[in-house]
Amino acid sequence: MFALVLLGYAFIVLIDTVPIYKDGTRREFWVSAGLLSVSLILALLLSLGIDLPSPADPLKEVITKIYGL
């Protein structure tokens, strides 16, 4: 699974990130690469069976407190 995720991301970098780099638009490249890196880390953690924290519970706490539900 880990290898599959790496393979998938290599494919995405090839078809998406490399053309952005070749376009010469530096800002777009770094923002795209940064977001892709974050998603790669999360995907690798998920593939290793690590549960990622969900925003649903903290949001529910905040909303319950604000509205007094």
Added chain:
Amino acid sequence: MNQERIANHHLFSMVVLFVIGSSLIVGVAAQVEIDKWISILIALAAAVPTVTVYMKLLSLFPGKNLFDILIIVFGKWVGQLFVLLYTWYAFHLGAMVLCNFGEFVNMMAMPETPKIMPILLMGISCIWVAKEEIEVLGRSAFFLLPILIAIILIVQLLCIPQLNPEFLTPILADGWKPVWNGAFSTFAFPFAETILITAVLYCPVNKKAPYRPFLGGLLSGAAIILAVTLRNLLVLGATLKQHPYFPSYIAVGRIRIGDFLQRMEITVSIVFVVGAFVKVSVCLLAAAIGVKKLAGLNHYRPVVVPIGILMILMAHGIYKNTMEMVEWAFEIYSYYALPFQVFLPLLLLAIALISRHRGKMTNAQPTSS
């Protein structure tokens, strides 16, 4: 760069499919048992002026979408903060709809398939269409809408033998409180979610705001939701509360015409696939345009793929189970979305009108995509 344009009939189709999105399958107004149809009508009555506010905002700022308007009205720093909030809202909503889809497939169709698979496949389709920009999405919606309408119509007709008009009575047996709760929930999900369409749309300069296609889309989508909800009520009746998850699937499963016409649940799946596809694509587009605004990019296309992947990952892990998903959708979401759907747009409009009255607003150049 060219500004993206969407024809009125494409916009109409997109709004209809966005409104019916996941609502036809997940259901609406879960707080109400028999009087859901009253809740839908009340929610629609509240949604029409709300959507008019959204369109008024677009008409006050020709050539600008919601994110541009936020920065013009609130200034750079506060505006960017609100852009961040709306970007998060779009991203979160897209993940929630993707999760709805994944749960539906996992629960009803393919229980042994990992939930990530339908989410991934749907996500890839949405990423692709978002990269092709809103014109392609509009054309896709225009192509898919008649097919969807035909399917819904045929299923409605086939359900006629299973209808029981007495299931609609007694009207208001539980009083008005659940009806108002249901109306509030239906207003927030899905009617007022159309605020996100203003993030991907703008009013062309020297033209009127697209009131007609937008309002027409909302009313048509609401009519479809009302028809399907009534069908579910008339088929399932009081047993509806025993089927809190995906009631349409259960209702359509009861169609039996002779020995050959049965197990029509595939029609429900098709409706969900198309609706979820358009809704998630709009959310992804809105999130990408928001990130473009925040990061000061020239175009949003470079960030569509990473944001789409993040949306897929979040959809996979956002809820522990279907019960939590339904609880969030009907108990918490309405309050969570209220600032995005009502408070902020009203505040925006108030400030914009006051500033315009004082003559401080200037027409800025149209944004380039």
